Amino acid sequence: MGEFELIRRYFAAAACARMSGEADGVALGIGDDCALLGVAPGEQLAVSTDTLVAGVHFPEQGDPGLLGQRALAVSTSDLAGMGAAPVGFTLALTIPSVDPDWLAAFAHGLDAMAASCGMRLLGGDTTRGPLSMTLTVFGRLPSGQALLRSGARPGDLLCVGGALGDAAGALPIVLGERDGHTPEAAELLSRYWSPQPQLGLGQALRGRATAALDISDGLLADCAHIAAASSVSLIIEQSRVPLSSALLAVAGAEGGLQCALAGGDDYVLAFTLPADAAPGLREEGWPIHVIGHVARGEGVHLLDTAGRAVAPHRRGYNHFQG
Secondary structure (H helix, E strand, C coil): CCHHHHHHHHHHCCHHHCCCCCCCCEEECECECCCEECCCCCEEEEEEEEEEEECCCECCCCCHHHHHHHHHHHHHHHHHHHCCEEEEEEEEEEECCCCHHHHHHHHHHHHHHHHHHCCEEEEEEEEECCCEEEEEEEEEEECCCCCCCCCCCCCCEEEECCCCCHHHHHHHHHCCCCCCCCHHHHHHHHHHHCCCCCHHHHHHCCCCCCEEEECCCCHHHHHHHHHHHHCCEEEEEHHHCCCCHHHHHHHHHHHHHHHHHHCCCCCCEEEEECHHHHHHHHHCCCCCEEEEEEECCCEEEEECCCCCEECCCCCCCCCCCC
């Protein structure tokens, strides 16, 4: 099977590539040399690119259907972190060989997540080589309303959009180092393989949050980006960090907390809010978990239940550090 037949059979024919209409900003999708996107007056285009590599971001022998879901979800989460509404994505897929069963499963998982997120496949590329994929996602939002990392102010609340650490708690199960045949393990595995980008929350935070991002490398590491960009200090009370019952059952209280603080792969939003903005968001039904506050100074500081500073074991994932 050649490259173009592969694209036609597994990707151009997928539901996420055959969506029609310009209401979402797509004037022309897959099939030509370029896709054409329209930006309405008063709007901006949000663009983000992620590369996922076998053996680094996912196991070499991972389930292709789950991999398709995960690949698009983690990329789309960047749009949520900016408060953007989803438009579409491109996929550059590198595979070692043409395996029809693998491709069919991968395309099915990709299509399922695209439907869940309202994302349209706009085009891409396929090539032969070690398994990896690069996705570029596109979103739109009103001009000047993007959620940035640079607006946090002393006195703001520091919040997250849900329980943290589940994906990190699942990693030993994914790698076959821990039993995965329990309901709690299944729940953690779902969070690892099928994270749900918080697109609605991100859009609800427009004009309310002073800073935001999605948590991909761990709470402490990613909050450090807000602290640095905003020239402030973020104070985290470890007793207020939300942990799921499944994570506590699998990893225990201390292990679960370490997963939440530095494990990464959560794809939950972290954001800062003026104190008077939180009640309205809660009344609208959005998950608002206050875990600390913004103060003068620099860096991220972790406090125990007595308010004493705690030195974390590690702060998060970094590709170029051991």
